[in-house]
Amino acid sequence: MTRLSVNINKIATIRNARGGNNPNLVQVALDCERFGAQGITVHPRPDERHIRYQDVLDLKEVVTTEFNIEGNPDERFIELVKRVKPEQVTLVPDAPDAITSNAGWDTIRHADHLRRLVDTFQSDGIRVSIFVDADERMVEGAKAVGSDRIELYTEPYAAHYVDNRDMAIAPFVRAARKANELGIELNAGHDLSLENLRFFDEQIPGLKEVSIGHALICDALYFGLENTIQMYLRCLSSEAPGGLAGLH
Template sequence: MTRLSVNINKIATIRNARGGNNPNLVKVALDCERFGAQGITVHPRPDERHIRYQDVLDLKDVVTTEFNIEGNPDERFIDLVKRVKPDQVTLVPDAPDAITSNAGWNTVRYADHLKKLIDTFKEDGIRVSIFVDADERMVEGAKMVGTDRIELYTEPYATQYPDNPEQAVALFVKAAQKAQELGLGLNAGHDLSLENLRYFAQEVPGLLEVSIGHALISDALYFGLENTIQMYRRELV
């Protein structure tokens, strides 16, 4: 069964819009777990426009499900992850001014860089996942640098899904099959939603985990957080 990790960045965005601590990020994280989330994901960025580095420290000792920290591995991010020692770190090559993540790693071009990073995190017993496009060459490159898992960047799937689901998922199926062949764990995330999640999970083999934030939090405005998490869980059965 594919696990659901809830990305709580958007909760921090709402809080930061007014200052103070409403909504309380730690409480929301604990509520997500209580409502059925099987993991909590945060993505701190250098400008701290949503998740703050202090938030990650505050969550460190209270999250009891899988804690996943994702982001661009600059020096500050590396120091934070090694201090917190989450269950998983997901390496994402997003530029500091990116609105959101928009591409995976070129695991061939940046092989030496990625291998050093992965070795650094593994020294502390942290599972490492690399954010990659649905490209078999990039999956093969991920295997070569020693990562434990890959996370498939699913925005292209979500964009194409309404018009042609079979074509939208085809490259992701091939990438997943390659990951299985190579012994890599498989995660996925970005623009997965109640509309497209079930089909993706049914078609893509070996899917261990999805990380979902924007769509889930948006749906919670209509359906309530507890109900929404349960709705997403049902799409993964």
């Protein structure tokens, strides 16, 4: 079964809108784990507009499932990850002013830089995942620099799913097969939702983990956090029909 890591950035966004500590980010992370999430993901950005660097330190003390820190590996990010030593770091090439991640690494052009980063984190026992587009060449590049995993950037799949899901999934299947062939493990994330997650999981061979934040938190406004996490987990299970059918 593919593992579900819940990205809690949006909880921090709500908290920061009013100051104080409501909602309590740490408590939400604990609740996500209690409700069945198999991991917690955070994406601290330099301006700390949602996840703050102190949040990452606080979460490290309490998260008992897999802790995944993702972000652009500037000097401050590298220092934070090496201090926290999460189970996984996901390297994402987003600009400081980006609203959200919008592209994967060019693992060929940036091979030397990525190789140094991979060595830096792996030397501390941290699994490294590189965020890439669904491009077999980028998968090969990630393998060449020694990364443990890749995370497929799935926004293009989500954007075209309604129009033609078979066409939308095709490049991701090819990229996944290349990853399987090369022996590099596979994650995925960005705009995956109750609508498109099950089909993605069924079609992608060797998928280890999905990281989902925005859609899951939006759904939780209607269905409740516990119920929503269970619905997403059912999308990743062969035991039940589609996500919304699992509502209780």
